[in-house]
Amino acid sequence: MSLGGNSNRRPSQALQLLTQLAQIVNEDVHDADLEFEYSRVLVTCLIDSCVYDEAQTMVKKAIVLAPRDEDRATLEAQLAELHFLQGELDSAIHTASERGKIDD
Amino acid sequence: MIEQLQCPSRKLLIACRAKAMQGHVETALAELGRKLFGEERIPVIDQIALGMARAELLYLDGRAEESFALFEKSIDPVLGAASGEIALTVADNRNVIAMSLVAPKSASDFYDIYDHLRLAGIQRRDLQAIIEADEAARKGRHYESLPAVWRELIRAYHSGNWRALHWASERMSLQCLHLGLPDEAVYHGIVAQNRDMLEAAGDFIVARRDPTLASKTIDKLLAVAHLQCHFCVACYLIRKAYDVIPDSQVSAVFEWLITRCKLPISTLRNPQTSMRAWETLLALVRRLKPDEARRAVSVAVSHEGWKKPSLQRANMIDCVNGCVALINADELDDVAEASLPLATDAKADHDYGHALNLLGHIAQRGTPDIKARLANALYPPGKPTRDLLLAQLFSVFGKKPASKDEISRAAEKVAHDIRLQVQRLKPEEEPQTVSDSYGNMASTKDGQKIVVQMLSGTRQLQVAANERDLIKARSFSCLIDAVLEMVEEPENAIANKSTLIDFLAKVSDRFTKTQASRVFRVLRPLAEGHVAEPSAGMTAAQARDPLNPFKMNMGDPDQIPGLAIYALALTEKARPGVYGREMDKLLVAGLSSANGPTRLGAIIAAGHLPKLSAQASAAMLMATRDHDPKVAASAFRVIATTWAARAEQTDWQLLAHSLRMAMQSASVELRRAAALAVGDLVSSAPHEEVRQEMGSLAGLFAQDACHSVRMAAAATGGQSTESGSGERNPPTLVLARGV
Numbered sequence: 001m002s003l004g005g006n007s008n009r010r011p012s013q014a015l016q017l018l019t020q021l022a023q024i025v026n027e028d029v030h031d032a033d034l035e036f037e038y039s040r041v042l043v044t045c046l047i048d049s050c051v052y053d054e055a056q057t058m059v060k061k062a063i064v065l066a067p068r069d070e071d072r073a074t075l076e077a078q079l080a081e082l083h084f085l086q087g088e089l090d091s092a093i094h095t096a097s098e099r100g101k102i103d104d
Numbered sequence: 105m106i107e108q109l110q111c112p113s114r115k116l117l118i119a120c121r122a123k124a125m126q127g128h129v130e131t132a133l134a135e136l137g138r139k140l141f142g143e144e145r146i147p148v149i150d151q152i153a154l155g156m157a158r159a160e161l162l163y164l165d166g167r168a169e170e171s172f173a174l175f176e177k178s179i180d181p182v183l184g185a186a187s188g189e190i191a192l193t194v195a196d197n198r199n200v201i202a203m204s205l206v207a208p209k210s211a212s213d214f215y216d217i218y219d220h221l222r223l224a225g226i227q228r229r230d231l232q233a234i235i236e237a238d239e240a241a242r243k244g245r246h247y248e249s250l251p252a253v254w255r256e257l258i259r260a261y262h263s264g265n266w267r268a269l270h271w272a273s274e275r276m277s278l279q280c281l282h283l284g285l286p287d288e289a290v291y292h293g294i295v296a297q298n299r300d301m302l303e304a305a306g307d308f309i310v311a312r313r314d315p316t317l318a319s320k321t322i323d324k325l326l327a328v329a330h331l332q333c334h335f336c337v338a339c340y341l342i343r344k345a346y347d348v349i350p351d352s353q354v355s356a357v358f359e360w361l362i363t364r365c366k367l368p369i370s371t372l373r374n375p376q377t378s379m380r381a382w383e384t385l386l387a388l389v390r391r392l393k394p395d396e397a398r399r400a401v402s403v404a405v406s407h408e409g410w411k412k413p414s415l416q417r418a419n420m421i422d423c424v425n426g427c428v429a430l431i432n433a434d435e436l437d438d439v440a441e442a443s444l445p446l447a448t449d450a451k452a453d454h455d456y457g458h459a460l461n462l463l464g465h466i467a468q469r470g471t472p473d474i475k476a477r478l479a480n481a482l483y484p485p486g487k488p489t490r491d492l493l494l495a496q497l498f499s500v501f502g503k504k505p506a507s508k509d510e511i512s513r514a515a516e517k518v519a520h521d522i523r524l525q526v527q528r529l530k531p532e533e534e535p536q537t538v539s540d541s542y543g544n545m546a547s548t549k550d551g552q553k554i555v556v557q558m559l560s561g562t563r564q565l566q567v568a569a570n571e572r573d574l575i576k577a578r579s580f581s582c583l584i585d586a587v588l589e590m591v592e593e594p595e596n597a598i599a600n601k602s603t604l605i606d607f608l609a610k611v612s613d614r615f616t617k618t619q620a621s622r623v624f625r626v627l628r629p630l631a632e633g634h635v636a637e638p639s640a641g642m643t644a645a646q647a648r649d650p651l652n653p654f655k656m657n658m659g660d661p662d663q664i665p666g667l668a669i670y671a672l673a674l675t676e677k678a679r680p681g682v683y684g685r686e687m688d689k690l691l692v693a694g695l696s697s698a699n700g701p702t703r704l705g706a707i708i709a710a711g712h713l714p715k716l717s718a719q720a721s722a723a724m725l726m727a728t729r730d731h732d733p734k735v736a737a738s739a740f741r742v743i744a745t746t747w748a749a750r751a752e753q754t755d756w757q758l759l760a761h762s763l764r765m766a767m768q769s770a771s772v773e774l775r776r777a778a779a780l781a782v783g784d785l786v787s788s789a790p791h792e793e794v795r796q797e798m799g800s801l802a803g804l805f806a807q808d809a810c811h812s813v814r815m816a817a818a819a820t821g822g823q824s825t826e827s828g829s830g831e832r833n834p835p836t837l838v839l840a841r842g843v
Binding site: 011012047048049050070073074076077080081083084085086087089090092093095096097 | 106111112114115116118119121122123125126250251254255257258261288291292324327328
């Protein structure tokens with residue numbers, strides 16, 4: 001099934017499926033790459049479901065798990081955008097500036 | 105588009121937008137500039153996105169020309185290397201600026217771009233998602249609609265298309281309001297630059313009456329509305345919610361406004377920041393501290409827009425007028441000095457009435473020396489006053505018209521002009537012109553040409569009413585005859601009749617017994633609701649028809665019965681017993697009318713009658729629970745001042761219940777009127793138990809979320825005014841009645 005956020009898709013259903021997968025990913029299979037991929041899909045799903053607090057927690061978790069700088073930077077940009085679109089300007093600046101080297 | 109950028113560029117965009125929204129636009133522009141024009145090479149798409157971000161910030165900060173030029177300088181040279189989709193996004197964004205500049209071809213370009221987007225299969229918005237979200241919201245399933253709108257918001261942001269982002273932000277703002285989150289609604293409404301959403305959020309916090317929620321919303325607004333376009337739209341919330349702003353935040357709002365009041369004169373093409381700031385400060389002026397009022401006056405009188413006619417000068421003048429009440433009388437000398445040119449050397453038609461109101465207020469509050477100085481400048485000795493606005497202020501400045509003969513002759517001239525309101529002519533005849541008319545309506549009936557002059561004589565009638573004691577009996581009679589003739593005239597416009605009946609009310613204390621009887625004969629059918637509309641022009645029902653695209657309001661016939669009852673009541677007051685039982689019948693019928701404006705007129709009329717029947721008293725008490733808050737508020741105003749002395753014990757209990765009901769009302773006007781009434785009723789309560797109950801109600805009103813209600817509750821009995829300050833109301837000129 002698709003996990004995207006288009007109008008004809010249901011991120012809430014995807015979330016249920018991901019919850020079922022969580023045990024397999026976290027406990028049964030010890031694979032860092034898979035864990036990161038799982039986090040990334042979960043981030044997409046949480047953002048599309050408009051659950052802001054859970055989404056930002058999961059993005060932060062995924063940033064820690066990110067194996068490459070590029071992945072980490074993408075997630076940070078995504079988190080900054082999330083804060084901005086939510087109207088949390090201080091958090092947006094903080095997140096965007098942490099590695100973006102922007103001084104006030 | 106945004107997702108294709110390098111991560112540092114993506115983050116820079118967010119940081120710079122956020123900083124600009126928080127008031128650091130120059131820092132943001134510099135950061136973007138450094139990245140764009142620095143030594144590091146960045147991909148073309150990043151150059152375009154960062155360039156557009158700079159252009160957007162410039163545009164949002166009122167520098168549309170610079171923004172437009174930036175497209176040509178920074179974006180066009182690299183656009184050839186971009187995809188067709190990105191080129192269309194750039195064209196669409198550039199068109200936003202072109203349209204704000206009213207650039208030639210910008211409107212036709214808009215449709216060209218729209219066609220190209222469709223041909224390329226690019227949607228600015230995901231309509232299917234939005235329809236589904238709307239449907240879910242309509243059914244109350246916000247857990248479905250909110251995520252759908254949120255996804256659309258993210259999609260719009262990532263598209264880089266400004267219009268898409270504005271549109272999605274508007275939907276998000278609406279969702280937030282539905283969910284009771286006005287602070288979040290404000291943020292999205294500001295990004296969308298949507299006035300309706302900001303006004304709706306303002307209405308929401310006023311109706312909610314939750315100081316914490318109001319405070320959170322104002323905090324959010326003050327944190328994010330710094331770019332000029334954002335500031336302008338945010339002002340609409342303040343204008344709706346000024347009364348519910350917590351006391352602790354008024355100074356912060358004042359600072360936010362006064363900084364923008366200092367900006368140069370607004371024109372039709374810029375974001376009109378200065379004009380919005382003055383308009384909004386005007387709403388807040390009653391809540392300013394004296395020091396803030398002094399600062400506002402100082403900024404106004406030294407502003408370039410004060411010295412020469414400008415779009416915002418009327419607002420600036422009204423703002424200073426409001427501040428005059430907050431400044432000590434001995435400090436008004438400089439204000440008078442700076443304000444006098446507004447009515448003399450720097451006079452402009454569109455704000456002349458506002459200027460005279462201000463000068464009248466200064467004369468009323470200032471020292472005798474200031475008043476004399478202003479009077480001499482406005483009414484030079486030996487020169488007759490022909491200006492009808494100035495003539496309305498004779499008494500304010502302690503001046504009198506030259507002689508009884510002169511004012512009587514003027515009254516006869518007014519009578520002549522009033523008779524010309526309706527002219528029945530042969531088809532080939534031209535109507536006589538009338539001064540002070542707002543245009544005319546012509547029609548043909550039974551082979552006759554009928555010409556109706558709209559609102560002619562309004563100002564002259566006001567002057568005549570003010571100086572009625574000086575008009576000789578014969579001239580006065582001539583004027584009353586003309587007025588009654590035109591009230592009876594079936595082809596006269598309703599708006600004209602309203603003005604004429606209002607005049608009769610104002611001069612009712614001069615009627616002879618015969619005139620009073622004649623007035624009764626003419627006004628009674630109107631008071632009973634028999635109001636016929638003229639055959640020419642549009643009826644009120646046609647003007648209200650939502651399917652009628654061409655609306656012309658010629659006056660509201662629903663207003664006439666209440667006005668007629670009011671005029672008759674004032675005559676009865678001046679000549680007690682002249683109408684007697686007949687007046688009471690009209691009053692009771694008016695108080696129980698199905699028509700709201702009639703009930704309103706009857707309530708105000710009751711306040712002027714020396715005596716009320718038991719039936720009328722009961723109807724007045726019931727009116728405090730009228731479903732129309734305006735009517736109920738009027739009932740409280742009248743009851744507080746005239747009814748209490750005659751009330752029985754059970755009436756007091758019923759009234760206390762009405763006051764408790766009013767306290768729960770969403771209408772600020774009703775709560776304010778009830779709070780004012782409590783102030784008066786405490787002092788007229790018949791015994792201790794009632795006094796204590798009224799006192800405790802006053803205590804509850806004193807905790808209301810709205811400042812004006814708290815002030816009303818704090819006002820002492822007998823001295824209260826609408827502002828609760830106990831001060832005399834400043835003079836207000838009759839400029840014209842709205843048609």
